[in-house]
Amino acid sequence: MSIPLKTGLTAEYALTVDDSLLADRIGSGRVSVYATAMMIAGMEHAAVEAVADALESGLTTVGTLVNVKHLAATPSGMKVRCTAELTAVTPNGKGLTFQVKAHDEAGLIGEGIHERVVVNRASFQDRTQARKGSA
Secondary structure (H helix, E strand, C coil), X not given: CCCCCCCCCEEEEEEECCHHHEHHHHCCCCCCCECHHHHHHHHHHHHHHHHHXXXXXXXXXXXXXXXXXXXXXXXXXXXXXXEEEEEEECCCCCEEEEEEEEEECCEXXXXXXXXXXXXXXXXXXXXXXXXHHHC
């Protein structure tokens, strides 16, 4: 049974930073700190989970915009908690805006806005695969 898709839905994603998540390992920098790209991925994960139970079978969301500030560096071994709160839904129910944040054990490390769009999973996959033939 799905819940209504409405503002206020929240979710959290927790992880422990390991070496595979560091900027110098994934190629997004040359320092051994939690990569901004990986922090954003954690925020996206939380946003996906925040609305998962509100979507009808066969629907999912895809990210369309990320506007995030990475405020503090986190070393390997620290725990990180990414949160997302649904703050707006477009009138057609397809456009979703989230307030996203990330905290490590010492405090806030990132925050911003993330937008997603509700899509039919199968149709979206089909359209994506069809791009191969148009190249």
